[in-house]
Amino acid sequence: MPKGYWIAKVSVTDPQRYAAYQVLAPEALNRYGARFLARGGERIVLEGGETPERCVILEFPSYQQALACYHSEAYQRAKAARQDAADVEIVITEGL
Template sequence: MKAYWIAQVDIEDPEAYAQYTARAPQAIALYDGRFLARGGRSLALEGRDTPERSVVIEFDSYDQALACYHSPEYQQACRYRTGVARVEIVILEGL
């Protein structure tokens, strides 16, 4: 069963955050992650305000999605977003 990362991001320092976005896709690709949505228009109809950036990444399995998040490669990329963005990530098992 496939799994998805659902990320909502508010960027405080775009230049510094660019260091993260330059590294994270390579780490995600190591686990066969595929970007389905990355930025673009969005509108929150209920709940919190619309985040600046929303991202959906598809993986072949929940275990693969979780392994990617905890991988040394992805965690290294995450160091570049610490303190420069507010990030919420949920891993969701799906169809």
């Protein structure tokens, strides 16, 4: 079964409010077996739009687990806490 990945571009606009997301998100991520492959660090956009403040890549045991995590009640609570605290783009993709 192929692994699943979240690829996120994040630009924090309100660090104090974003801190609530950082407290809540690990519950869902841990429950669904997420493993950080990249979180922050140096980055450069070679094609496309602007360079985000942070790039995050999460690996899940499967594509289904990656989707289930995103749609879980626990992650949706974290997402709500992040509202108006960051500009976020998330793509979920199936691995090879």
